Amino acid sequence: MSTQTVLRYNGSAERHFPRQNSLSEKSGPQPLKNIGNVADFTRPQKNKYTYEVVEGIAKWLQERTSIKPKIGIICGTGLGGLTDEITDKEEFPYTDIPLFPSSTVAGHAGKLVFGRLEDKEVICCSGRFHYYEGYNNYQVTLSIRVMKILGVTHLVMSNAAGGLPSDYNVGDIMILKDHINFIGMAGGSPLRGPNDERWGERFISTTHIYNKEMREQAKKAAEECGLGPYLKEGVYCMVGGPNFETVAECRMLKLLGGDAVGMSTVAESLVAAHSGITVFAFSLITNMCCMEYDDQSPPNHEEHLMIGKQRTALIQAWVRNLVGKIQLNQA
Numbered sequence: 001m002s003t004q005t006v007l008r009y010n011g012s013a014e015r016h017f018p019r020q021n022s023l024s025e026k027s028g029p030q031p032l033k034n035i036g037n038v039a040d041f042t043r044p045q046k047n048k049y050t051y052e053v054v055e056g057i058a059k060w061l062q063e064r065t066s067i068k069p070k071i072g073i074i075c076g077t078g079l080g081g082l083t084d085e086i087t088d089k090e091e092f093p094y095t096d097i098p099l100f101p102s103s104t105v106a107g108h109a110g111k112l113v114f115g116r117l118e119d120k121e122v123i124c125c126s127g128r129f130h131y132y133e134g135y136n137n138y139q140v141t142l143s144i145r146v147m148k149i150l151g152v153t154h155l156v157m158s159n160a161a162g163g164l165p166s167d168y169n170v171g172d173i174m175i176l177k178d179h180i181n182f183i184g185m186a187g188g189s190p191l192r193g194p195n196d197e198r199w200g201e202r203f204i205s206t207t208h209i210y211n212k213e214m215r216e217q218a219k220k221a222a223e224e225c226g227l228g229p230y231l232k233e234g235v236y237c238m239v240g241g242p243n244f245e246t247v248a249e250c251r252m253l254k255l256l257g258g259d260a261v262g263m264s265t266v267a268e269s270l271v272a273a274h275s276g277i278t279v280f281a282f283s284l285i286t287n288m289c290c291m292e293y294d295d296q297s298p299p300n301h302e303e304h305l306m307i308g309k310q311r312t313a314l315i316q317a318w319v320r321n322l323v324g325k326i327q328l329n330q331a
């Protein structure tokens with residue numbers, strides 16, 4: 001008989017999140033009559049995925065691959081081709097992985113790839129999940145927590161973004177030095193809800209969320225790969241999307257200190273940092289934001305995919321070089 005993990009969601013929230021106070025208890029909140037079996041509104045919302053559920057997904061994967069990744073990579077627009085460079089590949093379409101969301105965005109392949117890059121064991125998300133697709137932040141960041149349980153210590157992420165300062169050009173690469181999390185600041189943090197200490201502590205500092213050592217290694221790698229002239233470092237603004245920004249919004253983001261604006265990455269960074277993963281992220285500047293009303297080149301997704309394709313070889317060489325430089329702790 002197979003010993004492989006069978007992981008199914010039985011549809012019952014009670015199973016994963018047992019109630020502490022039954023509605024039928026005499027003391028405490030009294031039930032409303034005739035409204036059926038509803039959620040317990042007296043308790044805060046719990047994480048959609050418990051630690052045990054994430055462990056189950058990780059175990060399901062571990063039973064099917066011999067790779068033990070220490071480095072996680074999330075391919076946004078422009079980095080999808082990196083999976084071609086991975087050797088000893090074992091691939092899992094998201095649709096095959098229990099409880100995994102599926103990719104709905106053009107240019108996001110929708111598979112987990114295990115293998116070797118620069119002789120290091122890696123796990124690569126070819127395609128990510130975005131808030132604007134309708135996923136909540138727990139779904140958006142599920143892959144990060146799976147990576148954590150699989151043993152990942154370093155994360156490399158990419159995204160497509162619109163450039164805000166006038167000295168940025170389409171095709172530039174911006175290393176994230178910091179971010180402004182518009183969804184998070186308005187209450188939509190992926191760390192919202194009861195905190196399971198097995199992931200990390202309740203209140204985390206984000207002062208150094210994007211690791212300085214990795215940023216320096218990336219700059220060195222960029223010089224070695226010929227990417228130096230296109231390299232910038234700046235502040236990424238995370239907005240909900242899927243619409244691109246109005247002129248007034250672009251002006252506001254620039255005024256607030258933003259250098260690029262996009263629709264991803266920050267939730268993943270926060271969840272990774274929460275659990276002690278070292279984070280590095282960069283943006284491919286696929287368009288310049290429209291700062292004037294007579295601007296005749298508004299952003300569009302097809303153009304972003306095209307810019308991604310044009311830069312793909314250079315970015316892949318750079319990320320490979322960076323992965324080669326990462327110093328892994330020998331556990």
Ligand SMILES: O=P(O)(O)O[C@@H]1C[C@H](O)[C@@H](CO)O1
Pocket residue numbers: 075076077105128130158159160161262263264265300301304
């Ligand atoms: O996953 P990323 O951040 O690269 O995707 C960005 C945001 C939208 O999905 C799309 C806009 O063109 O690219």
Ligand SMILES: Nc1nc2[nH]cnc2c(=O)[nH]1
Pocket residue numbers: 160161162163239241243244245261262263286287288289299304
């Ligand atoms: N929000 C946002 N996301 C992007 N992704 C690529 N370009 C852009 C942009 O201009 N704005």
